[in-house]
Amino acid sequence: MPPSGLAILIGAGPTSGAGICRILAHPSHGNLAVAVLARNSDNLNAVAKGIRSSTPNPVEAFPTDTSPEKLSKAFSDIRSHSSFKDLKLKVAVFHVKHASKKPFLEESHSDFTESLNTYVGGAMAFSKEVVRMLFDQHGQTLLADGGGKKGTLIFTGTLGAMRTNANFAAYGASRSGARSLAQALAKEYSPSGIHVVHTIANGGIKDEDGEAQHQGKVMKAESVG
Numbered sequence: 001m002p003p004s005g006l007a008i009l010i011g012a013g014p015t016s017g018a019g020i021c022r023i024l025a026h027p028s029h030g031n032l033a034v035a036v037l038a039r040n041s042d043n044l045n046a047v048a049k050g051i052r053s054s055t056p057n058p059v060e061a062f063p064t065d066t067s068p069e070k071l072s073k074a075f076s077d078i079r080s081h082s083s084f085k086d087l088k089l090k091v092a093v094f095h096v097k098h099a100s101k102k103p104f105l106e107e108s109h110s111d112f113t114e115s116l117n118t119y120v121g122g123a124m125a126f127s128k129e130v131v132r133m134l135f136d137q138h139g140q141t142l143l144a145d146g147g148g149k150k151g152t153l154i155f156t157g158t159l160g161a162m163r164t165n166a167n168f169a170a171y172g173a174s175r176s177g178a179r180s181l182a183q184a185l186a187k188e189y190s191p192s193g194i195h196v197v198h199t200i201a202n203g204g205i206k207d208e209d210g211e212a213q214h215q216g217k218v219m220k221a222e223s224v225g
Contacts, residue, residue: 001027001031003031003032003033003057003058003087004030004031004032004090005032005033005087005088005089005090005091006032006033006034006035006078006084006087006088006089006090007024007025007030007032007033007034007035007089007090007091007092007093008034008035008037008075008078008089008091008092008093008130009021009024009034009035009036009037009092009093009095010037010038010064010066010071010093010094010095010096010122010126011037011038011093011094011095011096011097011156012036012037012038012044012047012048012061012095013038013043013047013097014043014046014047016095016156016201017036017038017047017095018047018050018051020093020095020156021034021036021047021051021059022051022054022055024091024093025051025054025055025057025059026054026055026057027055027056027057030091031057032057032090032091033057033058033059033060033083033084033087034051034057034058034059034060035060035062035078035081035084036048036051036059036060036061036062037061037062037063037064037074038061038063038064039063039064039065040063041061041063044061044062044063045061047061048060048061058083058084060078060081060083060084062074062077062078065118065122066096066118066119066121066122066123066125066126067122067125068125068128071122071125071126071129072125072129075129075133079133088137088138088151089130089133089134089137089151090151090152091151091152091154092126092130092151092152092153092154093154093155093156094122094123094126094127094153094154094155094156094178095156096119096122096123098115098118098119098171098174098175099171100115100168100170100171100174101167101168101171102167102169102170103167104167104169107169107170111170112169112170112173115170115171115173115174116170116173116174116177119174119175119177119178120174120177120178120181123155123177123178123181123182124181127153127181127185130151130153131153131185131189131194134150134151134194135150135192137150138150138151138193140192141192142191142192142193143191143192143193144191147192147193148193149193149195150192150193150194151194151195152194152195152196152197153182153185153194153195153196153197154196154197154198154199155178155179155181155182155196155197155198155199156199156200156201157175157178157179157198157199157200157201158175158200158201158202159200159202160172160175160176161175161176161178161179161198161200162176162179162200164176178198179198182196182197182198183198
């Protein structure tokens, strides 16, 4: 069975990112061709290679960071890639990892704003590319005017998006900022047929299927997908 469409995931690391990709690409689950994006090209290529071994669907790697310029180029490369010819975007996932723990008085203004720019700014830049791609492929007709559903944009997060703790000022501000961005996009683009979701996966995640997973001590990577 050929892939039913295209998925784009940024933050394709070796644990939960790889698990999400496997679910998206597997013929009995998402049955999608997948473009995986991440900063570390070596890790990214290893993830793509591993997923290709478990699915007949195309899985291609596009190294990038979350800057608007790099993301614009990555999306341009995805649009023109031969593996994705005639496939329309169905699902895009912002799964970038983000960690910051520091006493507030030791937090510099530059580090704090860099955290916001990298994570929330990256989420904004990624979302713009996704919405533009969906509109290019499906048009901008509203559902109320007879337009069809266009696709889904998913942000993955943690409980830090809902509440935070001491020493996590930058982390909490960034995570909650991405959640608010998702909410704003959902309200703006739902009438156009773009479904926007913010999900929370909290707890330990390991890319294996062992006793700890069966006892509920940690999650399997695929469970996030």
